[in-house]
Amino acid sequence: xxxxxxxxxxxxxxxxxxxxxxxxxxxxxxxxxxxxxxxxxxxxxxxxxxxxxxxxxxxxxxxxxxxxxxxxxxxxxxxxxxxxxxxxxxxxxxxxxxxxxxxxxxxxxxxxxxxxxxxxxxxxxxxxxxxxxxxxxxxxxxxxxxxxxxxxxxxxxxxxxxxxxxxxxxxxxxxxxxxxxxxxxxxxxxxxxxxxxxxxxxxxxxxxxxxxxxxxxxxxxxxxxxxxxxxxxxxxxxxxxxxxxxxxxxxxxxxxxxxxxxxxxxxxxxxxxxxxxxxxxxxxxxxxxxxxxxxxxxxxxxxxxxxxxxxxxxxxxxxxxxxxxxxxxxxxxxxxxxxxxxxxxxxxxxxxxxxxxxxxxxxxxxxxxxxxxxxxxxxxxxxxxxxxxxxxxxxxxxxxxxxxxxxxxxxxxxxxxxxxxxxxxxxxxxxxxxxxxxxxxxxxxxxxxxxxxxxxxxxxxxxxxxxxxxxxxxxxxxxxxxxxxxxxxxxxxxxxxxxxxxxxxxxxxxxxxxxxxxxxxxxxxxxxxxxxxxxxxxxxxxxxxxxxxxxxxxxxxxxxxxxxxxxxxxxxxxxxxxxxxxxxxxxxxxxxxxxx
Ligand code: NDP
Numbered sequence: 001x002x003x004x005x006x007x008x009x010x011x012x013x014x015x016x017x018x019x020x021x022x023x024x025x026x027x028x029x030x031x032x033x034x035x036x037x038x039x040x041x042x043x044x045x046x047x048x049x050x051x052x053x054x055x056x057x058x059x060x061x062x063x064x065x066x067x068x069x070x071x072x073x074x075x076x077x078x079x080x081x082x083x084x085x086x087x088x089x090x091x092x093x094x095x096x097x098x099x100x101x102x103x104x105x106x107x108x109x110x111x112x113x114x115x116x117x118x119x120x121x122x123x124x125x126x127x128x129x130x131x132x133x134x135x136x137x138x139x140x141x142x143x144x145x146x147x148x149x150x151x152x153x154x155x156x157x158x159x160x161x162x163x164x165x166x167x168x169x170x171x172x173x174x175x176x177x178x179x180x181x182x183x184x185x186x187x188x189x190x191x192x193x194x195x196x197x198x199x200x201x202x203x204x205x206x207x208x209x210x211x212x213x214x215x216x217x218x219x220x221x222x223x224x225x226x227x228x229x230x231x232x233x234x235x236x237x238x239x240x241x242x243x244x245x246x247x248x249x250x251x252x253x254x255x256x257x258x259x260x261x262x263x264x265x266x267x268x269x270x271x272x273x274x275x276x277x278x279x280x281x282x283x284x285x286x287x288x289x290x291x292x293x294x295x296x297x298x299x300x301x302x303x304x305x306x307x308x309x310x311x312x313x314x315x316x317x318x319x320x321x322x323x324x325x326x327x328x329x330x331x332x333x334x335x336x337x338x339x340x341x342x343x344x345x346x347x348x349x350x351x352x353x354x355x356x357x358x359x360x361x362x363x364x365x366x367x368x369x370x371x372x373x374x375x376x377x378x379x380x381x382x383x384x385x386x387x388x389x390x391x392x393x394x395x396x397x398x399x400x401x402x403x404x405x406x407x408x409x410x411x412x413x414x415x416x417x418x419x420x421x422x423x424x425x426x427x428x429x430x431x432x433x434x435x436x437x438x439x440x441x442x443x444x445x446x447x448x449x450x451x452x453x454x455x456x457x458x459x460x461x462x463x464x465x466x467x468x469x470x471x472x473x474x475x476x477x478x479x480x481x482x483x484x485x486x487x488x489x490x491x492x493x494x495x496x497x498x499x500x501x502x503x504x505x506x507x508x509x510x511x512x513x514x515x516x517x518x519x520x521x522x523x524x525x526x527x528x529x530x531x532x533x534x535x536x537x538x539x540x541x542x543x544x545x546x547x548x549x550x551x552x553x554x555x556x557x558x559x560x561x562x563x564x565x566x567x568x569x570x571x572x573x574x575x576x577x578x579x580x581x582x583x584x585x586x587x588x589x590x591x592x593x594x595x596x
Contacts, residue, residue, distance in 0.1 A: 007355045015355050022381040023554050026272060027562040028413045034561065036205040037442055038218065045218045045437070046201055049225075050107070051097030054161030059183035064089040064157060066515060067178045067188035069164045069453070072101015073501045074194030074489045076145055077122055077508035080152040085516035091157040091188065092149075093164050093180065099149040101196060103142040108219040108251065108438075109258035111138035111231050112281070114391050115499050116318045118289050119304045122505045123148050124297035130289070134320075135281045135391075138231055159184070167191055168456040169484065174524065176485065190515050190525070194489040194504070195447025202442040204246065208418040216435040219251050226434070235262035242267070244423055244430060246415060247438030248274055250390045255438060256404075257394035265403045267430050269423065271414050272387070272554055273380045275361045277321045279391040301502050302577075308498055309575040321391050322498060328354055328384045329498075354383050368396040375399075377408040386553035443557050448488060457483035472570070475527035475535050476583065478510065479594060484524040487511045493539060495572045495579035506580050513587050514594070523595035531593060542573040 007015065028034055038046035048054075065087050068075045071094030079090045096104040113120050117131035121144050124130065129144060136144075149155060159180070166179040175187040201218040203209065217223045224230070228237035235258070243263040245256055248270045259266050290296050303317045308326045316323050328350075362379045369375035378399065380387075398404050409415055409425050417424040422431040447453050448463060455463040461482055467473060474480050477494030478487050489507045497503055518525045555562030572579040 006352045012355055019382050025410055026555050031561040031563055034205055035202045038201045048097055049221050049223055060186045063187040064091040066090045066190045068092045068192045070194035071099045072196055074504040076149050077505050078192045078194055078511050079154040080148050081508040081512035083152045085512045092154055093159045093162050095163045097160050100142045100145040103138055103145055105220045107138055107231050108222045108255045109231055109233055110254040113141055119301045119499055120501055122501045125295055130286045130291045134284050164453055166454050190485045192487045192511050193448050198441035200442045203437055204414055204439055206415050206418050211420050212418050212435055213420045214433045219255055219438045233258050233261055238263040240264050241433040243434045244432040245436045245438055249440055250388055252438040253390040253392050253395045257398040260398040260401050260404045268406050269409050269415055271409050273378050274390045275380045276395050277391045279393045305502055306577055309577045311577050328357055357384050365396055369399050374406050377406055382554040387556050473532045475531045479525055479527050481527055481529050481532055484526040491571050495576040497576040510583050517591055518595055521595050525594050527594045
């Protein structure tokens with residue numbers, strides 16, 4: 001098929017106007033306050049459906065070398081890299097009943113990773129595992145998380161179904177006291193926090209949501225006891241059920257086609273349509289990815305990161321929707337702030353390429369969905385980078401089935417009301433047996449930065465109090481003055497990219513190197529205030545201005561539900577490739593500056 005034509009200037013002006021109108025239609029006055037958390041009366045939405053009641057155990061009062069808060073890929077990789085450095089007692093603590101983090105919780109039918117598995121799954125070189133699919137199903141990813149944890153001996157000391165409630169530095173013993181909701185109070189010489197970002201499921205604060213008498217759950221806590229089947233499908237329990245799904249983001253797009261196969265009827269309550277691009281998932285062999293060569297996975301991962309970071313590259317090894325659209329995500333990249341040549345020309349070319357991409361997505365809807373009214377509702381009207389792109393070859397065809405109804409809720413800013421029997425949109429009552437929320441996760445409410453996990457450093461000072469007084473203060477995002485031997489993983493004052501496991505692995509390598517160096521020297525890890533100042537100045541120097549872009553975007557968690565400001569933490573402005581290089585050099589030349 002011929003590539004879509006670049007739009008003419010008058011078409012661009014019309015698109016701009018259409019995007020503005022669609023944004024106006026969607027912005028809600030309550031912004032981020034429209035959501036409710038899954039605690040208190042809604043706590044059952046967040047309960048662990050995979051282990052039931054956790055087994056009783058005695059509280060722990062022992063001492064370990066390193067406590068790692070969080071057993072997702074961040075915590076697992078930290079543990080694995082610490083082991084490689086010869087650290088013996090590493091205790092990973094997680095709220096879930098096993099390792100896996102997001103892949104522990106998200107087991108909904110159709111769950112896959114939409115980043116290529118050969119670059120997403122970490123430590124492939126080290127474990128010898130070669131993924132079976134270009135895009136792995138969730139279970140393959142969860143098994144790989146378990147594989148790394150097993151191989152690294154992390155089960156021996158791990159604590160599951162346990163939430164860390166406080167971290168307190170004890171000067172006399174030069175250790176951290178780790179308190180948990182299971183009554184533990186043990187000591188650790190070092191603490192690494194790897195608590196993730198999108199971890200707490202959220203619900204729309206729809207009036208009457210608590211009145212629904214049918215069955216209801218969030219996609220990140222799938223109730224297979226009710227639906228039957230597995231993540232592969234076969235949801236026989238839904239054969240006679242009318243199922244409503246709220247949400248059409250990356251999760252909704254994956255789950256809806258599988259539900260459509262088995263449920264009596266599926267009502268999809270859509271507020272903003274996603275961009276749904278070609279998936280082309282397929283089985284892969286070791287030969288396809290050159291897995292017989294040493295270091296093949298590292299090379300492929302680096303290649304992907306270079307491309308999506310806007311760096312120069314010779315060959316596109318992954319060659320998929322992420323790499324082909326990397327230039328459209330360039331608002332996030334340094335080149336967008338310092339375009340080669342004339343800025344106006346650069347922005348005009350960017351807008352035209354964006355419009356061509358979005359025209360292509362809208363044309364895909366038109367080609368696939370037979371009912372023109374349904375097709376019309378499925379077309380996204382915003383710029384490509386406003387929302388997280390999604391990928392599926394089964395999503396649009398699902399709307400051609402007679403048992404699937406698309407209910408557009410944009411005019412009423414989402415579902416108006418939930419009743420005992422169903423939901424109300426535009427005055428119409430949709431009677432349901434089951435209501436499933438694919439409504440995503442609260443941003444910034446987990447871990448250290450939300451205040452839910454208080455961290456008391458030297459003199460009992462709380463990390464968030466210090467940051468409230470002086471602003472966020474770290475060196476490279478990892479360490480802070482006054483909080484010795486505490487290493488934070490995450491993208492705050494660090495780096496980020498779509499292939500987040502790659503980022504986490506670089507962070508894990510760095511954290512383990514810090515611990516090993518401190519052990520070798522018998523020193524504490526703690527940056528000086530001057531080192532923090534220098535890092536903050538480096539971040540500020542080229543800080544990107546994304547505000548203008550987000551201000552024109554349709555609402556979502558990327559822009560605080562239309563508030564215009566980007567929702568991400570302040571990260572290293574020159575991208576992840578440059579940041580990793582900076583860290584490597586710093587470890588070789590300057591690491592002693594934090595060891596006292
Ligand atoms: P999102 O926050 O992306 O989507 C939530 C959905 O719920 C949106 O469609 C939203 O509409 C809709 N919604 C919210 N409130 C209402 C309401 N009152 N009425 C109707 N609809 C409503 O959550 P997801 O779980 O889909 O994705 C979260 C993130 O998880 C992704 O962005 C991605 O980072 C990650 N993910 C990654 C995957 C992968 O393969 N790597 C797979 C799945 C998720 P609106 O857009 O209008 O706000």
